[in-house]
Amino acid sequence: MDGMKVLDQGYIQIISTMGSDQGIVEAARMSTQKGFLGWGTPDAPGDEKLLRHLYRNKHTTPFEMAAAQIEVKAPIFVFREWHRHRTQSFNEMSARYVKLPNENYVPDADTVLRRAEAACASKNNQARGTVERVPTRVEVEAWLEALNESYAASEALYEKGLSLGIPKELARIVVPVARYSVMRAQANLLNWMKFIGLRSAPNAQYEIRAYSDSLYKILKNYFPRTFELLGEDVFTQQGT
Amino acid sequence: MDGMKVLDQGYIQIISTMGSDQGIVEAARMSTQKGFLGWGTPDAPGDEKLLRHLYRNKHTTPFEMAAAQIEVKAPIFVFREWHRHRTQSFNEMSARYVKLPNENYVPDADTVLRRAEAACASKNNQARGTVERVPTRVEVEAWLEALNESYAASEALYEKGLSLGIPKELARIVVPVARYSVMRAQANLLNWMKFIGLRSAPNAQYEIRAYSDSLYKILKNYFPRTFELLGEDVFTQQGT
């Protein structure tokens, strides 16, 4: 198993994978029945040429022949974005059946400051905040402290409800969308590549991007040639 | 447009539909090229027999020929369940782009009490609460008051963050899963029928069931014969 920590309390890890770069070439060669002919060298490239052709020209079905199943711990607001990827399969912890652990996402002050500056400078009306100012570090730290207090107050009310006999599925409605949850997710490789293409893009929210970037790094170990092509597309034009 | 209020501040309404009971029969008759032969009477049934046969024997594709698009306002925890229906298309209000309105779901005391009693009496370990007791009405009312206070405190911190210049996408992480959101959703009729089959079932959570039951009533106006069959399946064995 291969995994990474993400954000303050989350993680992402591989449970299992299926297929390989070579299997993608084999599947593509079904059309001509020629099979895998071998990888080449920089001077005499072999089937890496076909792989690149498939990728660049959006011949997507061969990439559906591989698959990966992962486990992810992330805040609910990240899962809200994640679950829009409708080609994935999900099994998540259920607040109807268990009390959600008291773990909530707290961004670090540097990240908040940097993003507030970027939002304020943005020419995109939607990305801009509701006011045209950047908070000071002291203000951010005070806000983070208030955030922690708010989380504690929500948790106290959540536990109070449970101790009174309020059903779990109702007692939990007070938890913030920053609350961590856990799930397993399965998708074919094409759909993981689309996920990373969207969620590692510069306009993706920082938090889901952290998961997507980590997933990219992990899956690159299993599908190195395919993910090198994906990386050229997703990461190189982004600057930093 | 046809709509209904749901829960304390939510709603569900039809935006547009496609197809009809007759169109479902026509699609099924593609296989034999006979076309629609006409509805009958109770004494001399016509194509309602075929419709029933399709429904009972899970010949599902003809039901995919019809479709409906709706608009829904519901709490985030309801949308969390809703979005697991991966065959639907969604466009939802985004907390990255606008401040979420200060509307939060507050269950009424009677509902809470009734469900607490049912959970306590349940033989299902998961459905049971974390304690084996039922709250008193006074306790429920106190909890609801605390819930409202908690919502107000979260909202104050949300607005504080925005006024400091914290980006919208970060300032919102404090809002509870009880916060209302709005979306449009589109699916073919088969998938709406599966949604209702799962979400109007007795073990579905009360809140999503309220939306599902309302959707059933609304769509029955558009597909009366199909939804009569669905209703026999979903609602009759449940008692009241």
Added chain:
Amino acid sequence: MDGMKVLDQGYIQIISTMGSDQGIVEAARMSTQKGFLGWGTPDAPGDEKLLRHLYRNKHTTPFEMAAAQIEVKAPIFVFREWHRHRTQSFNEMSARYVKLPNENYVPDADTVLRRAEAACASKNNQARGTVERVPTRVEVEAWLEALNESYAASEALYEKGLSLGIPKELARIVVPVARYSVMRAQANLLNWMKFIGLRSAPNAQYEIRAYSDSLYKILKNYFPRTFELLGEDVFTQQGT
């Protein structure tokens, strides 16, 4: 209903549609809750700007809010390509239940000649024929005559099998892939747009391209602004 003849004996026609260009804009505006603001003029463009932005930047879900159901008569080898579009719903005539009508696709001599010339001139090994020559018109006409005779012989054996009591599902295995079949197909608008993007492309086979081009023309009546954008993409860079 709106329809067109396609190939020698096929057709395509609309059965029903759902939604509109305006509805696509409304769905996209769910994120900011601003609703449809109105179309503009060439000098003062209105929401056509948003529609173009959605299309160009692949914000695809709003296009899933519209849908169309069609009926198509096409040769089996065309349906073989068509059915790879897995997001569509299909109901097709079944050779297990009815005898397939004796209708088979016969290309016209001009089309065959033009395509043979193009294939011979192609630098793409796969597109090239198995020999590097172009048939004469006389050869093509002889081949078409032999094709008609082959169809007649297959049909005679099909009917012979049926008259002996061979089950329909077995008697039909002799019919050629040029045999016509009929189906209804339903998909949301995004998926019809993807279908047209792939099947009206220059490298698509002529026959499915004929259906795709016809579908484009028909659906443009229902979604004129969206299909103008699609047309710029699919048709303008293709020369003719």
Added chain:
Amino acid sequence: MDGMKVLDQGYIQIISTMGSDQGIVEAARMSTQKGFLGWGTPDAPGDEKLLRHLYRNKHTTPFEMAAAQIEVKAPIFVFREWHRHRTQSFNEMSARYVKLPNENYVPDADTVLRRAEAACASKNNQARGTVERVPTRVEVEAWLEALNESYAASEALYEKGLSLGIPKELARIVVPVARYSVMRAQANLLNWMKFIGLRSAPNAQYEIRAYSDSLYKILKNYFPRTFELLGEDVFTQQGT
């Protein structure tokens, strides 16, 4: 790799799989965070109870966490049914790019006779042949001989077209739907289970049923507990 011969010239074989019976239980336990607790014995059953509960109560998502990729050689009319399973991914030999090998399905006389008898005896109008008679063995053998001759004539015209310079994609329109093709197919385990549920059912056509039954036997080696449950459902009520 694990494979079987199917029909006269076809086969089915596993290319790769992902997951296990245990992984399915682990995914289901995400909801309660308890993990896999271990298999039991007939006297003291362990997590086989949960697996059975999931299967019987249609808690389907955990079965989506496993997957399998296979390679299949089958007649085109079988692939026509197969490709209706829209949740699978396919890469097939293309008659646009290569000449299809001259291999055509020829049923054996015993099978034809048995099915003709069954069809004639059937009370289902659609399943019945176009005449109410059963062919004699001599008639079936004559029909099979004529079938072989028809295949040879189609092949001769196919080759003639290619030798004239008719493009492959056009020359092939004369091949019968009995012609063999080859593909790779990938799906998650739930979708393979649904495939087998439909295609190993008594009313499925004999030929696709042969593939489905073989797939069942092969996948049972990889997911023995899950496929035992599936087998109880699909095969036991059918008699032998």
